[in-house]
């Protein structure tokens with residue numbers, strides 16, 4: 001997946017921002033609290049449907065506003081797609097690809113790839129093995145469509161009592 005353009009409206013500290021992307025690596029730098037992590041969070045949401053920082057979508061809406069909007073132009077397997085995600089104080093999260101609404105934001109993970117390595121992920125090196133496995137699972141879920149059902153059967157086998 002490659003990102004071509006990102007538009008943020010009332011997302012976190014961004015009132016309106018349109019960012020073009022080009023082929024290759026991008027580096028964002030600047031003083032603290034300028035919105036660098038917020039920008040990466042919006043890219044992650046585009047590919048996963050949910051934030052890596054919070055499970056409360058309202059926190060993504062700019063203080064004092066009623067809704068937030070992320071629009072991305074993404075190139076996937078040579079085809080360009082427009083992904084729109086809208087967060088509202090009064091409605092559920094809405095996700096559309098090329099104007100067609102998805103039933104669930106989680107379906108984005110089946111279409112797009114993203115790998116996050118944040119400072120908190122340094123815990124992966126020293127922390128519990130289960131954290132490492134969960135991290136690898138989160139990456140593989142996005143790269144292999146069959147992985148979700150394999151993971152479910154694995155969890156049922158290893159944790160037969162706690163698994164649903």
Ligand SMILES: Nc1ncnc2c1ncn2[C@@H]1O[C@H](COP(=O)(O)OP(=O)(O)OP(=O)(O)O)[C@@H](O)[C@H]1O
Pocket residue numbers: 011012013014030031032033034035036037038039059060061062063
């Ligand atoms: N919902 C929101 N509405 C408005 N501003 C927000 C919202 N959520 C977070 N912010 C603001 O975003 C800023 C933090 O942005 P972010 O964490 O992206 O900064 P950063 O550039 O990554 O900083 P650092 O260099 O310290 O990592 C803070 O000023 C915070 O108040």
Ligand SMILES: [Mg+2]
Pocket residue numbers: 036037038
């Ligand atoms: Mg940051």
